[in-house]
Amino acid sequence: MMESTTIDTSKEFLNQLTTATQDGERIRLCLQCGACSGVCPFGFVMKYPPHGMIAALRAGMLDDLIGTDTAWMCVSCYACTQVCPAKIPVTAGLTTRVKEEMLLAGNVPSELQDALEKAQRYDNPLGESPRKRAEWAIGLEPEVTIMAKAKRPVDVLWFVGDYASYHTRVMPSTRALAKILQALDVDFGILGPEEVSDGDSVRLAGESGLFEMLAEKNAKAFDKYEFNEIITTDPHAFNAIKNEYPNLEISYPVRHYTQFLAERLDQLEKLMKNSIEATVVFHDPCYLGRVNGIYEEPRQLLQAIPGVELVEMSHNHENSLCCGGGGGGMWLDGFQWEKAQVRISEWRVREAVSAVGAEENGARILVVACPYESPRFEDATKTVRGAEGLLVKDIAELIAEAMGIEG
């Protein structure tokens, strides 16, 4: 457990940044080119966008940096890290650490505080009852295996995640994925009430202690059961278990569900008999694409669906634009709206509309692979001109529809 106390001086903080993260010493190489701040979706409203954070620290202005609140505009989308010519770990080594300091100093927007307190108390940021974590599965036939009840090893442990378990818009995609796994005869189980938040987004919102507490709880549950691998609905859970849990000595093989399904494409193709005549764009989730390099599997799945015509948005693959939900953005909607007067999800939906063309040309679908995105984008379609009739669907929903097992 890392002991967190507030840092007193800029120099001390800079020194800590260079040692706390892998490649952190590269921060010293910053030439102030500003590429990070230019690519940052909310850089234009930050008092200290990424390169400005480094400049402020070099100028000994830690107090001012921690005292302003615009670092809470950072959605941890990794665009800055991706573009940095000096390969500085901007997201992991700078913006996240600045948020940690702000949090320790008590500089936390109330919306975010609410989500963090709920995650502390209920193990999920939505504040739902931990006992109801598997309620999305009620009524599915055959019954979804809950590990504590089944008391047997399974091939695949499915880490369902917070929004996939509790959010009413996301639950249909969760049920769709369950039905797909059942149709593929996958021997899988879920942890149900023993599963807690993966913690990745609270970590990126500066609450590293809470992240560790949640990871330890999940580790305890993982340790109780036998399985060969973990699959996740959520790219954030995938990222946490793949890249962050091992730092806490919690190591399990893990894949995102799109990787798992792409491996079974032959089997799926035989089952997808319904044609879905639609022009489709795929939104690369930050923590699937940019952070973990998974771009092709979701596209392979979409191209295998009969009738689907896949086109690309102007920002795609490693240049994908964030949905706005990462790094605490899910819980800062009002705060970020007040600062920016715009939502990134609305920009993204505008891009989707440009890519798929007008409504009269036929069905149009914005496809997602992250549980944060369906609610965010579906809301945005209600306010963006031209997005009338644009559907937002998870890949799992579309596959289930092609298989005739949706609903």
Next chain:
Amino acid sequence: MNIAVLIKLVPDLVEELEIDENGKSLDTTFMRLIINEPDEHALEQAIILKEREGGEVTVLGPSFEDMDGVLHTAFAKGSDRMIKLVDSFELGVNNHALARAFTSAVSELKPDLILTGVQAHNDLDGSLGPLVAEYLGMPFVGYVSGVTTSGDKLTVRKEYPGGLIAEMEVTMPAVLGIQAAESPPRYVAISKIRQAMKTASIEEQSISELDARGGPTVSEMFQPQVGERAEMIEGDIDQIAVKLVELFGDLGVI
């Protein structure tokens, strides 16, 4: 200034409440307790006063499960002492008994000011603050949303229904029922709570006997019953929405 904060735990409404087989109390099988929200504001107000005027904040609470966590969080936020009242507290303990227990524990501290939440959702026999004030012979002001001090005098803002606010002067020592702190309760990072768990110690004070006299006896506890005039709309979300729109149309509200 020496401030005491009295904290009570109440059933967490995230879990649905169920009635025990005896028909007179709540079923505690899956029940979790949570700090009473106005008490959280009382704690925040105490820490704000301490930061502004100096002094010491002592937090007291009965020894329900999870009280340690609540006290450690209070310490991490900036309180100085934590005292747990130890007795066989049952969930159904009434506020008369609780107030007497608090009174005996708090009088030894000789506080200048006692803060507690103005009310709790399980207050069946009145709220805690006035009872404690009565037992201690101190003045009480409830529904307070702001406190300033000057010598041994307090100026408190008391909220009335209908948007009225009164400013009152009170002589210390006094008991205040806090409706809302001057600013919302602060966030405290888990790392700080974990540090508090390692470094801070909780004092225990045993309560000789719980005295519940003066409170009511529950003869029956039951879920709210559907009234005869209520019309329950059945169906899925879409069917219910259509029906609601029809009803609103008939009523002339849309």
